[in-house]
Amino acid sequence: MSITELEFDANQADAAQQRGEGSPVQGRTQWQLTWMRLRSDKISMIALAVILIMIILAIAAPAIAALTGHDVNTAYPVTGENVDGNPVPPGTNGFLLGTDDTGRDLLVRILYGARISLFVGIVTTLIATVLGVAVGLIAGYFGGIIDTLLARFTDAVLAFPYIVLALALAAVFGPSLKIILVMITFFSWAGIARIVRGQTLSIKEKEYIEAARSLGAGPFRIMFFDILPNLLAPVLVIATLYIPNAVVFESTLSYLGLGIQAPTPSWGNILSAAQDFYQVAWWYLVFPALALLITTLAFNLLGDGIRDAMDPRTERLIAARRLRRRMRRSTIKRENKEALQGLTAGGANAGTGKKG
């Protein structure tokens, strides 16, 4: 192989590298790319891990209860209370996080509370997201009187004093899980709808929407195939951020006695009961509060991370990727150059050899 040939090959390889050829083009979906970017974000990964652990613990709550030997709603007056009848501190008599005021295992109760909290948070957010996206898309895309009606209704919902309505509903129907789900969903979809509507209004003016219409696409095809993919990023982010809101909302309602009713544990009603005992049993208040705080914080951080990862224009991540690619390319170039130098040296030697 002559030097020019090798040079040519090297250039070709370089050009192919730049064009992204060489290997068959890998189809990476938007989600794969997002996941790749998310994976390089430590905080998001920690948050995701915390959330997953929380979910696993919640699912495994009965198993863990069996391991501790303590039932969730059973009071253990002998082992779980001290002589004054107060809760025992963490680590006493096999109560890892101590007990509550009636001598029940706080750990088991917090884990069972996580089941309720996460279930309420995720289910209400899912329903609210579907509703909000539908309302926002329809209002934003069709405009006119439909938009006016839907947008004003959305505003009305957002303006509602939700605690007052919650009090009223709980008084009328009596507190139950169903009421909680309905109420949280009802107060969550409007925020999502408003954001989706705003995004839809701006996206529908884009030329690619006009292109779709000129191809003969109908309004629903345009909404689902052309507008929705552009909304997924903000919707996913806001949904992730709405889960902790719903968790807090549920806790608030339960704290006020309008949500989950004793003896079924929920973080809210545990906190509510604990506030009378914080002077004698700090753990009773701190651990459920920590569970609530960590869960909501993790969801919030993950939401921020997803937002960064979803947006391909995030400077930070692009810069990191570019750096990696440049390093890889310079390695290839260096290898080629070294091969070239080796050949040139050999050629030069051969030349002198001939002369001599």
Next chain:
Amino acid sequence: MANDDGDVLVRVENAVKYFPVKAGGFFRHTVGNVHAVDDVSLIIERGKTLGLVGETGSGKSTLARCVAGLIPVTSGKVFLNGTDITKLSRGAMRPLRREVQMIFQDPYSSLNPRRRVGAIIGDPFAIHKTATGAERKRMVQELMERVGLNPEHFNRFPAEFSGGQRQRIGVARALALRPKLIICDEPVSALDVSIQAQVLNLLADLQTEYGLSYLFIAHDLEVVRHVSDKVAVMYLGRIGEAAPADALYGHPRHPYTVALLSAAPAADPDAAASRQRIILTGDVPSPIDPPAGCRFHPRCPKAEEICGRVEPPLVTHEDSDPDLSQAAPGTGGQPPADADQGVPGIPGGEAHVTACHFPVQPGESLASAATAIIAAEREPA
């Protein structure tokens, strides 16, 4: 006028498009209309290119969207292959959508950033249910190859392509349904000059290969001259002058066309030094309240009293047009009794039509008239 005339693919008759101007916060009411397109007629011949030039806001894009059936006309008719598309329902319009496609100006906003190129180009097949699955993929890759893209890249997102490549994606999408007419709304304005040439050549190749007709909108006069068989000049929603490309560029008759052509930069410095620029005074009047009579009269160096009163019709002024006797023997055979009345013609045809009471004569210089106007305007001050 027969509507199924063989050579004519599109016939626009007296198209009018007003956009209402609304005011008031809560109780919105119409306070005026933007006269975006005002009584425009034209034809587009099969396999030919009609260039449409004019400044920003002259109604070119609005007219194009009316022809494409994307926005309804306020009044008038648009015939496609003899069918009036302005009265059709969305369902009835669907099969006709295949005949007219658009290429957009901005290669960045005309492609959905969240969808893969394969899906974007495959959309026409999906919407019209012409192909699915592997068949669709094969057709998409054929199209990509045809417009000079690597078919392997069908899995990529638009963001991974350059401006020129993106415009090729737009061309492939427009080509997918084998349309008869492609409306190019400033298809190269956003591209580098070298890339412009590539895209223009691609469009020219496709025209010969598939017998396409183009409605080509641009404000680059040289680009329009290069690609067009016929050219129409728009000003404030009206067509001021229309002719075969060579006749229009060689012997512009409307003062506005003359001014527009004189504003185009010349590449040759000698030519640039010797050419006469006609600098129009004032701005384009508001299309909400366009001037009466000739739309151009407030800025026209040749304007006289009649121009502000009487709307000049689009007619041939063949008395002094050396091109016309050869170019259009049909109309050229019967010279009108009154030269200034002329023969009405339709833009996009062979005739050189001008909507002007005092068309510019060959060899006439407008620069002196313009100077006189400027001088007259300065006098009071």
